[in-house]
Amino acid sequence: MTIPFYKYQGTGNDFIIINSFETEKIQLDVNQIQSFCSRKFGIGSDGIILIKKSIGHHFKMVFFNPDGSQSFCGNGARCAVHFAYSSGIINDNPCVFEAFDGIHKAYVCEEEVKVEMSKIGSIESKMIANGEGRNHPSYFIETGSPHFASYVDDKGSLDSILEYGKEIRYSNEYKNEGVNVNLIFGVASNRIRMRTYERGVEDETLSCGTGATACALIHSVHCNSDENMIEIETMGGMLKVSFDKLSNGEFSNVHLIGPAKQVFHGQIDI
Secondary structure, eight states: OEEEEEEEEETTEEEEEEEOSSOSOOOOOHHHHHHHHOTTTSSOOSOEEEEEOOTTSSEEEEEEOTTSOBOOOHHHHHHHHHHHHHTTSOOOSSEEEEETTEEEEEEEETTEEEEEOOOBOOOEEEEEEOTTSOEEEEEEEEBSSEEEEEEOSSGGGGGGHHHHHHHHHTSTTTTTTOOEEEEEEEEETTEEEEEEEETTTTEEESOOHHHHHHHHHHHHHHTTOOOSEEEEEETTEEEEEEEEEOTTSOEEEEEEEEEOEEEEEEEEEO
């Protein structure tokens, strides 16, 4: 069966989107997912998104990592919402869609898409020693996907993300379930730079939406800041995370905000 696909990117995080809204016959196995995501032998992407019908909501987003595993993807969600509007699947703004981690509300605001993040966990403090014996302030939080994040003292240290990411991701604590690993450099109380090693991709990605959300909330706690919006500099561009900080240290009304763009479209055989 030959079907159309659409290639999207959100701050360099790129995805293959397939419209399965009118038919449930489109099913992908692990080998197909891995092949399509391959940058040497396939289309190349950080994941595949199927847009399906949802009972009671505007649509359902089914996201696959390049290894075939499933999770929630923040940048993928923004791209999925942009596609759903541009293709005429939905017209309501905001819309409500179903994903791996629950129900999300989303808004299209000119060139940006704003997605409400659900199921934000508590921030756990971690202590990890680097090779020189120094301790990095480190944290763990669930933002639809699990994220481990450590601070660095200078922006040049962000370059160690690939080595550091593998070290944490395959550590005894995380090797079975996996974890996304981030490095943070604090620019100001309302601005950070970050790099991300993503599980499922098993490499650095130019951007990570759930990672940006995690790092923004961590930065708010780390700096004891009163800011309710953090700007995030990723390798692929700028993201913003807005939130309400509660007195008990938790967060509500968390939104990931950034651009989403269709790059090209084509056809594939499945």
